[in-house]
């Protein structure tokens with residue numbers, strides 16, 4: 001049967017080379033080839049079917065996810081896949097499961113915080129999956145406040161042991177993924193007590209379950225340990241494939257050498273030693289690593305939602321305002337639809353490029369840390385925390401908007417959007433609540449501003465070196481066209497960020513107690529941090545455009561996206577730009593007018609730009625976002641694929657409907 005491409009006319013409108021754009025989106029021809037291979041491996045393997053997922057009850061859902069993870073592991077071994085290939089394989093399986101935490105947090109925690117001897121012992125076991133681990137930091141009473149963790153690790157010099165204990169209900173470890181049912185081991189964060197003295201929070205490599213011996217049928221916890229799942233989470237399917245767990249210790253003994261000893265050590269004699277030159281913050285290093293990973297991946301999540309909404313918008317017709325009878329307008333041709341959709345399309349590209357940059361920054365920091373150079377850690381912390389916060393919040397809001405952009409059909413599970421939203425929304429909370437993370441960025445920015453004159457601002461904060469110019473020179477834009485110049489746009493974002501930071505720093509200086517000031521001004525400080533992070537995203541997009549980008553029309557299409565992203569933000573936050581006095585109302589309205597012109601330039605490329613994401617239909621799992629655009633027959637069929645339509649007479653009909661129809665309610 002001949003396949004009909006319902007989006008062919010839209011595809012023919014493209015003004016750039018889509019294959020070349022696919023390479024830009026993937027990062028390199030090699031990355032494109034790798035992702036394509038892994039995506040198709042998953043798409044063509046029946047083991048990874050996922051359409052029935054939202055219909056399954058938790059126990060079936062969980063068993064199904066274990067089966068998929070086991071198949072994935074088998075494929076990794078049978079095909080001899082590299083760690084990088086295995087990572088993409090897991091990504092395209094598109095189901096949160098215990099290996100995410102094992103590979104994403106447990107192993108990095110040992111790598112970053114273990115001594116050489118500890119790494120030699122535990123890493124091979126972990127990499128071969130002879131043990132499965134998780135990252136147990138959060139407690140029932142303490143998530144953001146890591147210093148408040150209550151679990152204790154008391155050194156017993158006589159037996160050369162640590163005694164791990166949960167002294168209160170609120171000290172129960174609460175939320176760690178993979179902990180509830182699967183993991184055999186955990187990196188546990190607890191307060192160190194040596195000779196009755198507290199030494200703050202540290203990490204311990206710990207085992208809590210007999211399941212280390214995989215052949216045991218009885219998967220029961222070690223004595224003194226209570227473990228379980230925290231319970232059903234938001235959205236059927238979604239994150240319920242993960243066994244987020246709870247864990248309590250009752251005076252559980254572990255050998256002294258299971259304390260992760262890179263940052264500090266306890267000797268056989270019970271002497272506590274902070275390792276020379278290694279900052280205590282290194283115990284937070286795993287979070288820096290995962291926040292970076294989240295930013296590297298988030299653009300794919302947003303691109304998925306945008307791809308679905310763009311394709312459906314380019315197919316579905318609505319009435320024009322002049323004729324309520326003849327459906328003529330494609331949804332995508334409504335200005336109002338474009339003004340909601342195109343900034344999200346531009347954001348997906350913007351987040352991809354900032355993610356690439358952050359990966360570079362993190363790789364550099366990691367190498368420095370290995371060589372005991374900790375100088376760039378504060379910058380890495382602020383950038384990973386801020387960008388994780390900015391991009392996940394925007395992505396989750398964006399998915400919700402895409403759902404609305406598809407009208408009622410977006411709300412159907414078969415659109416793929418509700419599940420995508422449910423699985424993504426906890427990203428605003430895990431790895432640090434987004435507001436708490438923005439406050440960390442604000443601390444960094446305010447500190448940088450306060451130190452001007454005696455400490456040189458570096459990296460992402462180097463704009464603060466030009467504070468005088470940024471505070472006193474106002475915007476030079478006179479025409480709409482003036483707004484589509486990279487350096488002018490970056491300068492506008494620098495001026496806004498600098499002015500907001502200086503104002504807040506001055507307000508803070510009025511408080512005698514800086515912490516009280518920080519608390520009272522926290523809402524303003526979050527806005528300072530947002531301005532700083534948006535500047536990073538905009539400037540990295542502009543820097544990307546300065547590179548050599550091959551392919552017909554590719555650079556031009558990216559330029560339009562970059563300006564859409566930036567001018568959309570200028571419009572959305574015009575209050576900031578106006579209040580700081582950098583823009584006049586006239587310049588702000590020129591930005592908005594230019595934005596509309598950019599939407600019309602983006603319009604013919606819209607479908608090609610989402611095709612360049614190279615998403616398979618399996619990954620999208622969306623009837624309305626199908627590549628061939630053959631939506632309506634499939635939407636109709638999907639309704640009948642729902643087991644609820646197996647029968648015309650649902651359970652309960654005879655019992656509860658017949659009495660109403662027959663007026664025999666009294667018998668109920």
Ligand SMILES: CCCCC/C=C\C/C=C\C/C=C\CC/C=C/C(=O)SCCNC(=O)CCNC(=O)[C@H](O)C(C)(C)COP(=O)(O)OP(=O)(O)OC[C@H]1O[C@@H](n2cnc3c(N)ncnc32)[C@H](O)[C@@H]1OP(=O)(O)O
Nearest residue numbers: 144146147281284297298301381392395424427430431432
């Ligand atoms: C939307 C789509 C999503 C797509 C997703 C795609 C892929 C997903 C991939 C992976 C995700 C998979 C699973 C997720 C699993 C989730 C796991 C978790 O959630 S683990 C638990 C995470 N918990 C947190 O993040 C807690 C947040 N709290 C903190 O980080 C800290 O306590 C806080 C708030 C930063 C600081 O507290 P505070 O008490 O004020 O300060 P401290 O005394 O602790 O420290 C002060 C100094 O330390 C510096 N600092 C803080 N953090 C770090 C760090 N991480 N690295 C380096 N330095 C750090 C801080 O700047 C202070 O420095 P100065 O003294 O000012 O110099």
Ligand SMILES: Cc1cc2nc3c(=O)[nH]c(=O)nc-3n(C[C@H](O)[C@H](O)[C@H](O)COP(=O)(O)OP(=O)(O)OC[C@H]3O[C@@H](n4cnc5c(N)ncnc54)[C@H](O)[C@@H]3O)c2cc1C
Nearest residue numbers: 135136137138143144175176177426429430431432433435
């Ligand atoms: C799906 C999922 C997976 C997770 N996986 C893991 C895991 O594998 N391992 C692990 O250890 N943890 C995990 N967590 C826990 C996660 O890291 C915490 O939920 C997160 O750090 C936030 O902490 P909290 O839940 O205690 O929220 P809280 O800190 O109680 O925050 C609640 C509210 O208070 C505000 N708030 C808190 N502190 C401040 C402050 N100082 N200033 C201003 N506002 C503040 C926040 O903005 C938020 O609005 C997971 C959580 C989820 C949802």
